[in-house]
Amino acid sequence: MVVKKKEKNEVVYLVVSAAITIFCLFFIYYVKYTNQGLNLAFFNLNSVGNVLNLIFSLLVLLGILIYFFKNYEQLQSIVILGFVVIMTTALAFAYILTKFQLPLKTVYFLGQPLQKIITGGLFTAYQFIQIILICLLWSSSFGRGNILYFRSVINSIIIILLLFVFTFFYSASLNDKVEKEIIKKTKSNIAVVLGAAVWSNNKASPSLASRLNKAIELYRLGYIGKIQLTGSNAPGELPEAEVAYRYIRHKEINEEDILLETKTTSTTEQVSFVKFSLFDKKSAEIIIISDKYHLPRVIEICRFYDVIATPVSSDLHFSTRNNIYHRIRETIAITIFWLFAI
Template structure:
């Protein structure tokens, strides 16, 4: 009886450990796929003849009325697309982390105006706090101005997550990473690659988890 019970416990431990190992392997494989997706998207170049109704500049930190270096690179790239005739309008997104300070979107608009972009070609929403909200909150604005397709402008390794979210939100979007970035140094670049891969993995995990819960509730 004792031998049979011991074998049963050993068998249970074996299958438990096997299940844990397989789960860890699956997580590592999926995370590796996220790294590959972020890297591939970050090195992708917008097709030469591509034209869109607007460039959507994802928000980044602003220092009072000045864009941070990261945000300034995004704005400059969007302005370059506009000046080259590849987009017809600029859309700025982003709220403020602290009450009383200018929002990221307003900082972006102010900067673009100083660079000669006409006010009629600039739109903005100033309530969002993260990438998903950036894209979600511009949808009514895009509909209001009959904007059908967009180019999302952000840092290269951020484009993968932005593209997935845009697709999930039903936006017709291409992405264009900034040609220069503060993350260009190899150590910073690797850190940003892993950080964005982790964020993309977390987004996928949350989406899959919600689908499983919906399935269980349906069942």
């Protein structure tokens, strides 16, 4: 048998690599759910992200199995183990950063907390290294020398781009479904207005104002009975929910029907708030209001949390250039959420 020709160390390296890969698969599932305040009882393979995690891990395991029964001179088993260790290290550090706050709480970059960016970078590094390993294992029988590694990196970039393309068109299909949603007309419904940017002098941005205008419209038409405002603040400004409250309080809305939540800092946290704070209010329906380009990610996060809500788009329109920009940004955000639930 070919197995007998392999050195004992090679077999050990491969077995350890496979074991760590399996561990990483279960660990990433654990991290995704516990970081969102959920236990693994909520786990399901109907989630696109969970399926992707499984597929990538299976491709690594199958590649290791094929390597085990063949001799690939251009790829050594110690290299396979090295890649597995590096990707596991990136995953471990990413997890640590989700549990411990660095002294970067007030440091922002491109409008995002720096620690969140670093954490996302480590998760991304884990996934990119895993994809490179997949390409190495599956192309090793065709590659030669150093060209194998170069080709694997290029193939990995292509795979990531194809994943983004898939996500782009998938989110577009969700937008089509949003336009067909029907809301039952009843005052027991609660509209959740997702927070958006606050401009200088604590003025609601066009995005936030448009979402609020949609909530006001639904309230006046009798489709909802309460408006839940959400969103915390960046340094030096009022919470998004507070700015939203100031915007709508004089718009013929009963103040008793306006609810405020001022601690959430992201779409994920806002859906989590809906899950754990609004589902006990016996409303006929939860309606989540945001901009059209943003709703596909909202829908995917709701599926992850097992939140049943009706997405409603604001009437805000963008130029073609801005619309493309927002679509691309949301495509990246959805992909990252699928893979890491952040």
